[in-house]
Amino acid sequence: MRPSTRLAPLLVACAAILAGCSADDHDDHDEDHIGHEIPAHKPRDLPQAVSSIRALAREFGSAPSQTPIARDRVEIAVDVARWLPEIAGDSDLPEKEWNLVNDAAIPISKAFETIAATTGDRSKPIAELDARIRDLEAIISRAEPAWFPEMRNGRPVPRPALPAESSAGATP
Amino acid sequence: MLEAIFWGSILRVSQAVIQAAPTILVGLLVAGIFRRLLGHEGTRRLFGAGTRRELPQAWLIGMILPVCSLGVIPVAREMRRAGISGGTVLAFALTAPLFNPISMLYGLTLSAPLVILSFAFATMVVVTGVGSIWDRLFPNSAVTEPEPAPVDFGYKRMLAIGFVGAREMSGATLLYILIGLSGVVLLSIVLPSNALQTTMEHSNPFAPLAMAGVALPAYSTPLVVMSQVGSMFQHANSVGAAFALLTLGAGANLGLVAWGIACYGWKRGLGWLVVLLAIVLSISYAIEYPLHPREIEPPGHTHAFDIYCRPFDADSSDLPAIVKAKIDEEVQPYERVALTALGAFVVVGAGLRLLDRRVRIEDLLERKSGGARRIDVDVPAPVLGASALLVLVGISIVGCYLYYPSPEEVFDEMRIMRGEVLTAGLSLNHKQAAQYIPIWDDWTRRLQVGAFIREGTLSPYRRMKAKIFRDRLEFLKHAIEEGDADESREYVAIVDTAYLRMRREFLDKR
Numbered sequence: 001m002r003p004s005t006r007l008a009p010l011l012v013a014c015a016a017i018l019a020g021c022s023a024d025d026h027d028d029h030d031e032d033h034i035g036h037e038i039p040a041h042k043p044r045d046l047p048q049a050v051s052s053i054r055a056l057a058r059e060f061g062s063a064p065s066q067t068p069i070a071r072d073r074v075e076i077a078v079d080v081a082r083w084l085p086e087i088a089g090d091s092d093l094p095e096k097e098w099n100l101v102n103d104a105a106i107p108i109s110k111a112f113e114t115i116a117a118t119t120g121d122r123s124k125p126i127a128e129l130d131a132r133i134r135d136l137e138a139i140i141s142r143a144e145p146a147w148f149p150e151m152r153n154g155r156p157v158p159r160p161a162l163p164a165e166s167s168a169g170a171t172p
Numbered sequence: 173m174l175e176a177i178f179w180g181s182i183l184r185v186s187q188a189v190i191q192a193a194p195t196i197l198v199g200l201l202v203a204g205i206f207r208r209l210l211g212h213e214g215t216r217r218l219f220g221a222g223t224r225r226e227l228p229q230a231w232l233i234g235m236i237l238p239v240c241s242l243g244v245i246p247v248a249r250e251m252r253r254a255g256i257s258g259g260t261v262l263a264f265a266l267t268a269p270l271f272n273p274i275s276m277l278y279g280l281t282l283s284a285p286l287v288i289l290s291f292a293f294a295t296m297v298v299v300t301g302v303g304s305i306w307d308r309l310f311p312n313s314a315v316t317e318p319e320p321a322p323v324d325f326g327y328k329r330m331l332a333i334g335f336v337g338a339r340e341m342s343g344a345t346l347l348y349i350l351i352g353l354s355g356v357v358l359l360s361i362v363l364p365s366n367a368l369q370t371t372m373e374h375s376n377p378f379a380p381l382a383m384a385g386v387a388l389p390a391y392s393t394p395l396v397v398m399s400q401v402g403s404m405f406q407h408a409n410s411v412g413a414a415f416a417l418l419t420l421g422a423g424a425n426l427g428l429v430a431w432g433i434a435c436y437g438w439k440r441g442l443g444w445l446v447v448l449l450a451i452v453l454s455i456s457y458a459i460e461y462p463l464h465p466r467e468i469e470p471p472g473h474t475h476a477f478d479i480y481c482r483p484f485d486a487d488s489s490d491l492p493a494i495v496k497a498k499i500d501e502e503v504q505p506y507e508r509v510a511l512t513a514l515g516a517f518v519v520v521g522a523g524l525r526l527l528d529r530r531v532r533i534e535d536l537l538e539r540k541s542g543g544a545r546r547i548d549v550d551v552p553a554p555v556l557g558a559s560a561l562l563v564l565v566g567i568s569i570v571g572c573y574l575y576y577p578s579p580e581e582v583f584d585e586m587r588i589m590r591g592e593v594l595t596a597g598l599s600l601n602h603k604q605a606a607q608y609i610p611i612w613d614d615w616t617r618r619l620q621v622g623a624f625i626r627e628g629t630l631s632p633y634r635r636m637k638a639k640i641f642r643d644r645l646e647f648l649k650h651a652i653e654e655g656d657a658d659e660s661r662e663y664v665a666i667v668d669t670a671y672l673r674m675r676r677e678f679l680d681k682r
Contacts, residue, residue, distance in 0.1 A: 086643075089639075102633075
């Protein structure tokens with residue numbers, strides 16, 4: 001962002017330069033246009049999110065205890081954990097199971113942060129994290145195929161646009 | 173270019189007047205009740221004048237009464253006439269427009285309701301802080317004006333209340349409202365279209381300051397500001413800027429500042445503004461990092477503040493027709509009624525002022541006639557005044573149920589939005605999408621509040637279904653804006669899936 005754009009409203013506040021900001025100042029908007037982007041590390045569905053978390057937990061667990069864990073890896077782990085409620089909500093996962101996932105999200109993200117902040121014996125926070133992940137894996141293992149319809153057989157399942165509202169279920 | 177500025181200003185002022193009309197009407201009614209029913213003593217008692225609870229009480233009453241920053245002007249003028257201290261009057265004038273029951277409920281549907289409650293608490297800090305400091309800096313600001321003679325009961329009393337509104341709308345209040353609206357014109361002259369799309373980012377350290385600069389001259393209703401605050405959280409914009417928008421955008425305007433200066437003088441009026449800005453900006457910068465939603469990936473731009481900028485580019489054409497079409501499209505039936513009533517107040521008020529040269533109508537109303545008839549009970553004016561205020565609060569509660577209908581009614585409305593938005597996505601119709609996506613988004617808020625006020629609860633699961641739907645809708649909007657046909661088509665399916673899940677959760681599981 002260019003300073004002139006940032007400060008334009010401030011100039012209004014001062015009311016000093018009434019014509020200090022013209023439409024031409026913003027002609028590059030389209031070039032600068034940044035849409036909503038989905039981060040590359042955002043899992044597509046809950047099974048993928050849980051396996052990502054498991055992989056990250058293994059990676060953190062196998063790091064030498066005196067070696068700090070790379071900050072970008074911690075950020076990815078925390079992101080994935082915090083996305084859990086949204087990713088789980090974007091499926092037909094029933095409320096009871098979703099509540100379990102929702103309850104696990106913050107403790108898992110904190111566990112990753114604790115492991116990263118611990119220099120020395122990390123076995124306790126790793127064990128706690130492992131228990132939480134096992135709870136999630138249990139949900140995935142007993143999931144019905146209809147709960148994650150978009151990813152049946154590992155591929156997105158297209159659904160026809162504008163189905164009748166009477167078929168309120170989201171299963172295609 | 174000049175044409176774009178001129179018609180842009182016309183559009184922005186018209187939109188502000190349309191939005192403000194109902195709440196200005198409420199402000200005139202409240203002012204009339206204070207003057208003719210509660211009287212000076214009743215008004216002072218209502219605000220706990222002279223007690224320690226004066227400032228928080230002003231904050232609380234301000235939270236309940238549905239007025240906007242223009243509608244609060246006649247009320248503040250009446251409070252001052254009643255001899256309430258300047259700090260309390262200004263505290264009320266600032267708080268009353270910030271929240272009302274409808275906007276507060278809307279705020280609770282945002283991704284972090286705790287933030288809105290924190291904002292409400294922070295506004296109390298602002299109001300009591302500004303009021304206390306101001307009263308300490310400028311003591312003895314309370315000046316009681318002579319109280320008007322009491323009016324006989326019955327139609328005379330009702331007429332007298334109406335005449336208060338008419339005189340306000342043809343006198344000083346109208347002038348301050350026009351000064352308030354001049355801020356809207358100023359912004360549409362100075363800010364080119366889309367100029368604020370990237371200004372309020374969390375990464376911009378000037379964002380709260382910039383927002384203060386925009387929000388003070390801007391006019392916004394409590395509900396619009398609340399939806400913008402919601403959008404700011406959805407886009408992970410600057411939280412400090414959101415707080416500045418809420419406090420200054422909804423709470424203050426140039427008309428209010430002008431009134432403060434006219435009433436209390438340059439030193440005191442500007443002193444109030446300086447203390448207010450200092451406290452608002454201090455809180456804004458203090459909450460910027462603690463309340464920032466880290467889990468959200470900022471999209472880098474937002475359209476939430478386009479309404480404060482010039483609506484047209486230099487190369488826009490056929491502007492008079494566009495302005496007319498937009499106004500016709502936006503004005504709601506209840507706003508037409510309010511506009512008509514305001515127009516009538518202006519005309520009647522002008523007539524009263526012309527008549528004043530010969531006879532002052534209020535003098536006739538204030539003349540004591542015979543006693544009450546046998547079947548008539550003379551209800552004391554303060555009792556009527558208190559009842560009227562309670563009825564007003566009751567109406568705003570009923571208004572909440574009307575504004576936030578039951579889920580069945582909401583989904584009936586959404587059926588139309590669904591057809592419009594999804595076909596806009598499939599055909600890449602930008603105009604149709606820009607019109608209907610915000611409405612569909614807004615209906616999801618109404619859905620949540622409607623379910624909450626009827627069932628007494630709203631589960632996190634339901635909240636999440638609505639949030640996911642809104643997020644997907646936002647992605648679809650951007651795909652359409654960028655003209656990406658494949659992505660749009662993909663998001664049409666994704667939005668529809670999210671919609672059906674939300675629908676199932678709110679309807680089928682009841």
